[in-house]
Amino acid sequence: MIWTLLAAGLICILALVYNTTRHPKLHRNGQKLKRPTGTLPLLGNAIHFLKPRHVLFDWFVKCQKKFGKETFEITVPSFPPGVVINSAENLEFVLKNEASITKGEFFRERSWDLFGYGIINATGDLWRAQRKAGLKFFSGANLDILVEDVLPEVYDDTRKQLLQAAKEGSIIDLQQVFLDLTTSVVGHMAYDASPLQSLMEISASSPFSKAFDHASGHIGIRFQNPLYWLTELFTGAEFRASLAEVKRFGRQIVANARKRRARAAFESLITNDQTPSEEASAFGSLIDSLIEAFAAPQVVADAALNFLSAGRDTTAQSFTWTFYALMRHPEALRQLRDELDSKFTYSGDPEDLQGNDEDKDGYHISIDRLDMASLQPTFLPLTVATFYEALRLYPPVPFELKQTSEAVTLPDGTFLPDGAIVVWCIYALNRSTETFGSDAHQFRPHRWLDNQARLVPKSTFEFPVFNGGPRACLGKKMAEVMAVWVMAKMWMEWDFDEVVSQHERGKERVSANSLTLPMEGGLPCRVKVRDKKL
Numbered sequence: 001m002i003w004t005l006l007a008a009g010l011i012c013i014l015a016l017v018y019n020t021t022r023h024p025k026l027h028r029n030g031q032k033l034k035r036p037t038g039t040l041p042l043l044g045n046a047i048h049f050l051k052p053r054h055v056l057f058d059w060f061v062k063c064q065k066k067f068g069k070e071t072f073e074i075t076v077p078s079f080p081p082g083v084v085i086n087s088a089e090n091l092e093f094v095l096k097n098e099a100s101i102t103k104g105e106f107f108r109e110r111s112w113d114l115f116g117y118g119i120i121n122a123t124g125d126l127w128r129a130q131r132k133a134g135l136k137f138f139s140g141a142n143l144d145i146l147v148e149d150v151l152p153e154v155y156d157d158t159r160k161q162l163l164q165a166a167k168e169g170s171i172i173d174l175q176q177v178f179l180d181l182t183t184s185v186v187g188h189m190a191y192d193a194s195p196l197q198s199l200m201e202i203s204a205s206s207p208f209s210k211a212f213d214h215a216s217g218h219i220g221i222r223f224q225n226p227l228y229w230l231t232e233l234f235t236g237a238e239f240r241a242s243l244a245e246v247k248r249f250g251r252q253i254v255a256n257a258r259k260r261r262a263r264a265a266f267e268s269l270i271t272n273d274q275t276p277s278e279e280a281s282a283f284g285s286l287i288d289s290l291i292e293a294f295a296a297p298q299v300v301a302d303a304a305l306n307f308l309s310a311g312r313d314t315t316a317q318s319f320t321w322t323f324y325a326l327m328r329h330p331e332a333l334r335q336l337r338d339e340l341d342s343k344f345t346y347s348g349d350p351e352d353l354q355g356n357d358e359d360k361d362g363y364h365i366s367i368d369r370l371d372m373a374s375l376q377p378t379f380l381p382l383t384v385a386t387f388y389e390a391l392r393l394y395p396p397v398p399f400e401l402k403q404t405s406e407a408v409t410l411p412d413g414t415f416l417p418d419g420a421i422v423v424w425c426i427y428a429l430n431r432s433t434e435t436f437g438s439d440a441h442q443f444r445p446h447r448w449l450d451n452q453a454r455l456v457p458k459s460t461f462e463f464p465v466f467n468g469g470p471r472a473c474l475g476k477k478m479a480e481v482m483a484v485w486v487m488a489k490m491w492m493e494w495d496f497d498e499v500v501s502q503h504e505r506g507k508e509r510v511s512a513n514s515l516t517l518p519m520e521g522g523l524p525c526r527v528k529v530r531d532k533k534l
Helices: 002-021 053-067 088-096 104-115 124-137 140-168 174-190 195-202 207-222 228-235 237-271 286-293 297-328 330-343 350-355 381-393 476-493
Strands: 072-074 082-084 171-173 400-404 414-416 421-424 494-498 524-529
Touching: 053 082, 088 421, 104 207, 104 237, 104 297, 104 400, 124 286, 124 297, 140 171, 140 174, 140 476, 140 524, 171 174, 174 286, 174 297, 174 476, 207 237, 207 297, 228 237, 237 286, 237 297, 286 297, 297 330, 297 381, 297 476, 297 494, 330 381, 330 476, 381 476, 476 494
Parallel strands: 082 421
Antiparallel strands: 072 082, 171 524, 400 421, 494 524
16 A cells, blocks of 8 residues: 555656656547546546556446547556557557557566567567467467377376365365466477476476466556556565576576487487487477577577467466356356267266276267367357357456557547557457447357357457457467367366355456456366266
């Protein structure tokens, strides 16, 4: 509380300076832009930005209801002039014009400590080289390996964990389960680590994960607190320690990969064998592509950590919110299971799973049916629609911004000077009644299906969960495939009951402070083997 009051007081002082030295004014066809209700003379909208992140998102939702698709101005002393865009047309323009509307110094100076030279910060040739490495990794061949080899192997450990909780009647945190699962998958595929090794090193309880989560939350605060550079002098010790652990782990990833590559090269030299050794990955790992693209170890480490964060955190969080939504909407869950039950068959009996820890084949979806073809929207339209609906209400990256590198004019006539901030709150856009109907705040997967039960997706710019334009998410297809695979396996095998304390009853869970959307307090559940035989 004292730091909030101190920040507010100092903002008032900075506001006086800001108002006398501010940038060229924003306007639309010569007219001033509208501002949110409650904008203060000196503080502007600063008070809202000092509030917890989930409260800030709710404020953006209220603004979206008020302004519809109209661009409006926001002001925070010491921040560059800024606008919030709400229309697909404006967002398409922003995302496609990478040359004139970029990440910008406002973003980079706040995120540099954590993301460094990685793709999240990078522009120009550095960005293009990392994207090329990512495109090589997110190939169709690797998706086949993901489905046929990696996911089944990793899920064996998850399955044992769930079975143990079911037998003991203990509470399990599904968010941590999913984070461990995606961590192991990404570690195995992207960094050529065995599932066990990757899980031990970057599980949700590992020093690296704890450090990264703390650093990410702290970076998120920087975008809300204009005086972060001052408050960090007094409260930044843990943040700096977390950054040191994150950077140490990044260097370790690169060092391990270089040792493996050197060992493989030496073995091939000794044996005069030009074919890859068994030490080499069964697929083109991401870390190998990055090492081949960049000579500087720090660039490789930063790039690797950026991809790791994007691959494990956002995917695990999307699974968490999807399962949460289904537990809170039993009719939607019933319909999802009806689709799954109509397409897949068990090869065993649930009693086998309950009675034998070592029986991996006792109760599961026939693996010969669970291939890439069976994970497509044409085969499981409602399952994919359910995932999309959860992403709509709980986008893993809920807030985005860019900065102009030259004066530009948006399609709606809004003039932005050089250095202006362009903000779009995906969390609010996805609740637009103009785009998703009068029930936009409700969880209703069938909104994504036509009257013939076929999936009808929105455009990238109406539903910007996976970004768009040149920076469209490289891992979109992999995330979708993983989501359908996990939903099919887990909802056919298990029942989950959310554990809610007395004072939480009737309340919706909220996100923790972060750059992404982790669920505050995790998702505690009780699990049991699904009581159904087919």
